[in-house]
Amino acid sequence: MKKFLPMLLLAFVSLFIFSCKDDNEDFDTYSKVADVTGSFNNGNGYAFTQGINIQGTDVVLVYRWLGDSWQQIPKMMYLSSNREFQYNFVFDSKNVQVRIDDENFDLATLNASEATQYLSNQRFRIVLVPASAAKGTSAVDTSDYNAVIKYYNLNDSNVKNVKVN
Structure with a gap:
């Protein structure tokens, strides 16, 4: 009995040591x-919405296709005659809204070439990732x-494209 009590105490303490692992990794998020x-x-309203399903600890990144590369938004666009607008987005756990903020001028005044370049058939890539990087990594x-695709080991070779309007 004298040897049994210390062994029981040791087993009890080790249960708490191993069950209280604090690694801050996010195992419920799949990029x-x-x-x-x-x-x-x-x-x-110069905006469109795409449905998503994320946890409160996830992050949404949005990129605009430039024809040969992806550019992260928000992004300010500068046009002639001191006109500017910004591609922007907001999100919650159910939706991402991609929009244009245009406090400086009326987007309806864009000429046909500008409207085609900046407003028509714009392609955006939505990337859902965990809010925190894995422990021990930068x-x-x-x-x-x-870099995002490589870091999160995402396969972007066959991404589903949804037309919203």
Whole structure:
């Protein structure tokens, strides 16, 4: 009995030591990639929404396709005659809204060439990732789309594209 009590105490203490692991890793988030294409116009308020399903601890990154690379938004666009607007986005656990903020001028005044370049059939890539990097690693540069894809080991070779309008 004298040897049994210390062994029982040791087993009891070790239960708490191993069950209280504090590694701050996010094991409930699975990184995902999705594309959404839409046109901005006065009728949709220069915004469109894509449904998502994320936890409160997840992060949404959004990139705009430039024809040969991805550019992270928000991004300010500077046009002639001191006109500017910004591609932007907001999100919650159910939706991502991609929009244009245009406090400086009316987007309806864009000429046909500008409207085609900046408003029509704009493609955005939505990337859902855990809010914190894995313990023991440095944070990834989220402005670099390729670094994000590599860091989270995402396959972006066959991403589903949703047309929203």
